[in-house]
Amino acid sequence: MSLFSLDRLTVDVPGRRLLDGLTLDVPKGRLVALIGHNGSGKSTLLRTLARQIAPSGGHVQLDGQELGAWSARDYARRLAFMPQTTPPADGMTVRELVALGRYPWHGALGRFGAQDGQAVDRALAECGVAALADRLVDTLSGGERQRAWLAMMVAQGAETLLLDEPISALDISHAVEVMSLVRKMCHRQDRSAVIVLHDVNMAARYCDHVIALRRGRIVMQGDPAELMRPDMLQRIYGLPMQVMTRPDGTPVAVPA
Amino acid sequence: MTRILTLLPALFAAGLLWLLAAHALAGWNWPTLPFKAEAMTLDQIRLAFGLMPRGAIALVAGAMLGLSGAILQVVLRNPVADPTTLGIQSGAQLALVLGTVVAPGIMEHGRWPVAVSGAAAAALLVMAIGARRAFAPVTMVIAGMLVGMTASAIATAITLSQGEYLLSLVIWNGGSLVQQDWSGVRALTAVLAGGALAAGLLVRPLRVLSLGVEGARGLGLNVAAIRLLAVTVALVLAAAVSAEVGLIAFVGLAGPAVARVLGATGSGRLMVLSAVAGALLLSLSDGLVLAMAGLGAESFPTGALTGLIGGPLLIALLPRLRGATPPGEERAESGYRRARRPTALLAGLAFAILLAGAVLLVVGRVPGGWALLDRESFATFLPMRLPRLIGATAAGAALGMAGAILQRLTANPLASPEVLGVSGGAALGYALAVFLVAAPGMGTLAGGTMTGGMVALTVVASFARRRRMPPERILLAGIAVSALASAVLAAIMAVGDARSFLVLAWLSGSAAAVTPAGAAGLCAVVALVLAMAFSTRRWLGILPLGDGVAAGLGIPTGQARLALVAVSGIAVGGATILVGPLSFVGLMAPHMSRRMGLVSPLGHLAGAALIGGGLMLAADFGARMAGFPYELPLGLFASLIGAPWLIGLMMRRAR
Numbered sequence: 044m045s046l047f048s049l050d051r052l053t054v055d056v057p058g059r060r061l062l063d064g065l066t067l068d069v070p071k072g073r074l075v076a077l078i079g080h081n082g083s084g085k086s087t088l089l090r091t092l093a094r095q096i097a098p099s100g101g102h103v104q105l106d107g108q109e110l111g112a113w114s115a116r117d118y119a120r121r122l123a124f125m126p127q128t129t130p131p132a133d134g135m136t137v138r139e140l141v142a143l144g145r146y147p148w149h150g151a152l153g154r155f156g157a158q159d160g161q162a163v164d165r166a167l168a169e170c171g172v173a174a175l176a177d178r179l180v181d182t183l184s185g186g187e188r189q190r191a192w193l194a195m196m197v198a199q200g201a202e203t204l205l206l207d208e209p210i211s212a213l214d215i216s217h218a219v220e221v222m223s224l225v226r227k228m229c230h231r232q233d234r235s236a237v238i239v240l241h242d243v244n245m246a247a248r249y250c251d252h253v254i255a256l257r258r259g260r261i262v263m264q265g266d267p268a269e270l271m272r273p274d275m276l277q278r279i280y281g282l283p284m285q286v287m288t289r290p291d292g293t294p295v296a297v298p299a
Numbered sequence: 300m301t302r303i304l305t306l307l308p309a310l311f312a313a314g315l316l317w318l319l320a321a322h323a324l325a326g327w328n329w330p331t332l333p334f335k336a337e338a339m340t341l342d343q344i345r346l347a348f349g350l351m352p353r354g355a356i357a358l359v360a361g362a363m364l365g366l367s368g369a370i371l372q373v374v375l376r377n378p379v380a381d382p383t384t385l386g387i388q389s390g391a392q393l394a395l396v397l398g399t400v401v402a403p404g405i406m407e408h409g410r411w412p413v414a415v416s417g418a419a420a421a422a423l424l425v426m427a428i429g430a431r432r433a434f435a436p437v438t439m440v441i442a443g444m445l446v447g448m449t450a451s452a453i454a455t456a457i458t459l460s461q462g463e464y465l466l467s468l469v470i471w472n473g474g475s476l477v478q479q480d481w482s483g484v485r486a487l488t489a490v491l492a493g494g495a496l497a498a499g500l501l502v503r504p505l506r507v508l509s510l511g512v513e514g515a516r517g518l519g520l521n522v523a524a525i526r527l528l529a530v531t532v533a534l535v536l537a538a539a540v541s542a543e544v545g546l547i548a549f550v551g552l553a554g555p556a557v558a559r560v561l562g563a564t565g566s567g568r569l570m571v572l573s574a575v576a577g578a579l580l581l582s583l584s585d586g587l588v589l590a591m592a593g594l595g596a597e598s599f600p601t602g603a604l605t606g607l608i609g610g611p612l613l614i615a616l617l618p619r620l621r622g623a624t625p626p627g628e629e630r631a632e633s634g635y636r637r638a639r640r641p642t643a644l645l646a647g648l649a650f651a652i653l654l655a656g657a658v659l660l661v662v663g664r665v666p667g668g669w670a671l672l673d674r675e676s677f678a679t680f681l682p683m684r685l686p687r688l689i690g691a692t693a694a695g696a697a698l699g700m701a702g703a704i705l706q707r708l709t710a711n712p713l714a715s716p717e718v719l720g721v722s723g724g725a726a727l728g729y730a731l732a733v734f735l736v737a738a739p740g741m742g743t744l745a746g747g748t749m750t751g752g753m754v755a756l757t758v759v760a761s762f763a764r765r766r767r768m769p770p771e772r773i774l775l776a777g778i779a780v781s782a783l784a785s786a787v788l789a790a791i792m793a794v795g796d797a798r799s800f801l802v803l804a805w806l807s808g809s810a811a812a813v814t815p816a817g818a819a820g821l822c823a824v825v826a827l828v829l830a831m832a833f834s835t836r837r838w839l840g841i842l843p844l845g846d847g848v849a850a851g852l853g854i855p856t857g858q859a860r861l862a863l864v865a866v867s868g869i870a871v872g873g874a875t876i877l878v879g880p881l882s883f884v885g886l887m888a889p890h891m892s893r894r895m896g897l898v899s900p901l902g903h904l905a906g907a908a909l910i911g912g913g914l915m916l917a918a919d920f921g922a923r924m925a926g927f928p929y930e931l932p933l934g935l936f937a938s939l940i941g942a943p944w945l946i947g948l949m950m951r952r953a954r
Binding site for chain 1: 838846
């Protein structure tokens with residue numbers, strides 16, 4: 044069962060083709076990593092899936108329905124998106140931020156009901172930010188802030204999470220913390236996630252499925268084990284890479 | 300370099316237009332050198348001492364402005380810097396107006412020292428703000444244009460308070476190139492020669508500086524000294540033009556822009572070509588003005604025409620501001636405290652305003668002191684005072700709410716109706732209504748201003764959307780729209796009939812003419828905006844987080860923007876009728892509300908409304924009392940409170 048199915052998806056900006064005829068199925072219920080070099084189109088693909096960018100050609104379907112055919116609110120109930128740099132939430136507490144996730148449910152005028160309150164509480168608890176609920180978002184550390192934003196996506200009640208480089212600004216311990224949380228969120232609650240990642244090792248370690256882009260085209264998609272091979276990494280990044288095996292058997296890639 | 304040949308047609312056209320004007324004046328019966336007035340016919344004299352120096356001064360002044368703009372752009376590494384956008388010309392203008400009014404004795408020593416000191420004061424202020432942000436181009440231009448707008452608002456108000464005796468100043472504001480002899484040409488040519496020499500000596504250091512501050516310092520350049528020298532040269536050039544022919548906007552911006560299009564790279568070539576392009580542009584504009592005058596149209600100053608070109612040009616140039624703003628430079632202060640009981644705070648504010656209003660109703664100034672009104676005079680004054688107090692408060696509230704909505708819409712703490720061009724558009728709408736409708740009633744005027752405000756904001760918003768621009772660039776687009784509006788207004792003003800004085804009087808805003816119906820109408824506008832704000836409160840909470848998040852949560856961002864734009868347009872249009880286009884209340888009130896810890900969208904808006912009303916009440920009181928028994932314009936008084944506060948805000952926010 045596929046989550047997204049792409050058919051010859053093309054995205055252009057004036058003078059440049061960012062995505063060049065992608066045809067592919069993104070599997071459901073899994074953690075999918077989008078990797079590639081800078082400018083490979085991975086963020087563009089994610090933002091196209093989030094309907095932040097309109098395709099210039101081809102088709103994309105979510106759950107068998109064209110992206111354009113979804114109403115804005117239904118789409119938001121089905122799918123949550125976190126931009127690469129989370130904007131400053133001026134003067135907002137964590138709870139207020141998370142409560143914004145209920146917008147697709149109560150809308151512009153509807154009442155913020157008991158059900159909404161419970162969803163917010165559950166989301167705070169699931170992402171481990173319940174203790175921070177009354178802190179100002181802008182005073183949190185990078186990892187805490189990222190978890191607060193994840194909680195907003197959870198409150199949104201969407202089964203699919205799209206994350207654009209959620210750990211690129213975090214130190215290694217916070218990065219591990221956030222990736223573990225995302226993995227737990229997916230596997231325990233049967234959610235799907237598509238995550239743009241810079242770090243191959245993070246992708247291999249935390250994700251179930253990898254899609255690699257190079258210059259707007261697909262280089263590979265499949266199992267992380269398939270990714271962690273010197274020839275494949277060379278094809279993706281254009282750089283000789285060495286893959287080493289850790290004592291527990293998991294592979295680690297470093298530039299050769 | 301072949302592209303430079305495209306300047307030839309412009310040269311040809313400018314020359315032809317001038318020749319046409321000359322021919323219309325004196326036929327082919329030109330005076331012979333050397334010019335001796337005794338031996339000439341009247342037309343020959345007008346040609347030799349009027350039209351000829353006028354043609355020459357257009358070339359010289361254009362070259363000076365082009366050179367000045369090029370130097371500023373190179374030294375600040377900012378493609379939209381020029382004497383207009385950095386407030387230098389308006390500073391000179393204000394100094395000259397002040398000199399004429401306050402100390403005419405100073406002017407005996409010549410206009411130049413006055414103009415240069417005014418320009419220097421404005422430049423110093425703008426540079427002081429810019430220095431705190433590492434001269435970030437967007438910050439510089441916003442600061443410069445705010446300083447400029449404030450300076451010219453004050454100059455306009457002073458002009459107004461002197462009645463029509465100073466109507467010549469209004470003409471001068473527009474930049475008229477009319478000449479009576481060759482002295483102006485001689486003086487400006489001397490300055491241009493000096494400036495060109497200095498610029499030539501600065502070419503090499505400036506080329507090093509174009510590497511950026513760190514790189515230049517690494518190569519052993521005294522960055523501060525070079526900056527100071529270069530800015531001084533640019534400033535003297537621009538101030539000299541201001542002193543001689545008045546405010547000629549945007550030639551300093553257009554000259555370098557044309558030079559770049561023609562392929563000028565490198566600071567030396569850019570300066571030379573900018574001077575040439577500036578000279579041609581001003582000549583061409585002046586030729587058009589002459590031709591129109593020759594065809595029997597209203598004569599209007601050349602500076603107004605260059606303003607018409609400059610506004611759109613600035614907008615077109617905005618996308619070239621690459622990497623202009625380091626991330627995080629222009630964002631809001633965070634770490635404000637949150638009010639623990641916002642409702643109680645709002646109730647307190649409302650009570651304070653009611654109390655102040657009640658006091659203002661019964662307190663008055665009499666010759667020699669202050670007095671409480673007795674029962675009889677209270678009854679006499681009430682029908683006059685109550686509408687104006689209510690009207691002023693409601694206008695302030697509408698502006699405050701519009702400012703809060705715009706700040707949330709653009710996620711930019713410096714957005715406001717004044718800055719985003721909404722007020723300028725509203726002013727244009729008013730002016731058009733005055734000129735197009737025979738005897739416009741209040742409804743027509745209100746419709747005109749509201750439509751004007753909405754159109755201006757729509758232009759800015761659609762432009763920003765199409766180019767996918769970061770929020771701070773939207774501010775620049777708005778400022779460009781304001782500049783365009785004020786150029787058109789200057790042209791309208793220069794026509795100089797009774798209607799233009801009507802517009803001028805309205806521009807600085809007075810509450811004296813508020814009728815009970817007008818005040819009630821404004822209250823209705825406030826109620827309408829409040830109701831709309833209430834129904835869009837969720838959008839107002841989410842939109843500051845950016846389009847990405849808002850669209851991700853399923854907000855129809857396009858429709859939401861459109862709706863909020865319409866609401867702000869209505870609010871600003873309604874308020875602008877009363878207080879004129881410039882008051883800065885729309886900027887100050889939302890900020891103060893935020894500082895008081897009102898964080899939630901509705902609290903923020905309600906706070907902004909109450910504070911805006913209070914500010915306007917205070918401004919009205921000040922406007923009535925400061926110049927007792929005469930009344931100062933309300934808008935002027937409000938901007939006198941607002942401008943220093945705003946400049947202080949920009950200085951402080953650099954943490």
